[in-house]
Amino acid sequence: MAKTKIAEIESCCSSVLTTTLSEQEAVDLARGYAALGDPVRLRLLSMIASAGECCSCDLEAPLGKSQPTISHHTKALAEAGLIVGEKRGRWMWWTIVPDGVLALRQALAP
Amino acid sequence: MAKTKIAEIESCCSSVLTTTLSEQEAVDLARGYAALGDPVRLRLLSMIASAGECCSCDLEAPLGKSQPTISHHTKALAEAGLIVGEKRGRWMWWTIVPDGVLALRQALAP
């Protein structure tokens, strides 16, 4: 909980628009935005967020993509720190990582 | 000015996290985030924002990229609606489009 607050404060102070980014900062942030730079991944994130929690198998049909493709995209979002998965029985349940999204949001703050 | 306010209000109501995105909304938003998904473009945006206004020729050296590459990236950011260029004499001056950045920021609002 304390860590969350610190992360929030820090991300507040490193906006793309108010400070000139270093090479490393740019690489890290770009990785996050790149994860959002695909329509399928955006809808995936949207569905998980709206549902609060979502199982992989429920994402295939609405998006019209194959199972490997969905798995590929969930992995990409997870590696970007935007979602996290928990295996329960045979099912993989995905939830949003608020801090991950927040960091990308704050980086665009004026 | 009134238009700006409307845009702000509208973008407030269509967050990725609170509504399930349609195919078209996802495609449009993804285009914007994809524009941010490159370290060079992020630093470019950052430099333009920090300087308030920036000429193409001043972006090459700090980023260590060739002139065609810089031109390529400024075009990408411009087509994403994040910067706009104005030609004055031989020089191209770039400025941030606040509404463009705002839309991407608001789309990540909780």
Place this chain on the structure above:
DNA sequence: TCCTCCTATTGACATCCGTCGATACATTTG
């Protein structure tokens, strides 16, 4: 144990993307 179901990984393919040299365009200056 064997079968079924959900997920992850692999391999392959087509496409997109970042990069730069060469070149064309546009504008100022001599």
Place this chain on the structure above:
DNA sequence: CAAATGTATCGACGGATGTCAATAGGAGGA
């Protein structure tokens, strides 16, 4: 007009990426 300068476009190359069929891994049920 001619030369110089800043910018955009073209062509090409290597690497990254989205997609799916096939396959492997893993957990629960008959």
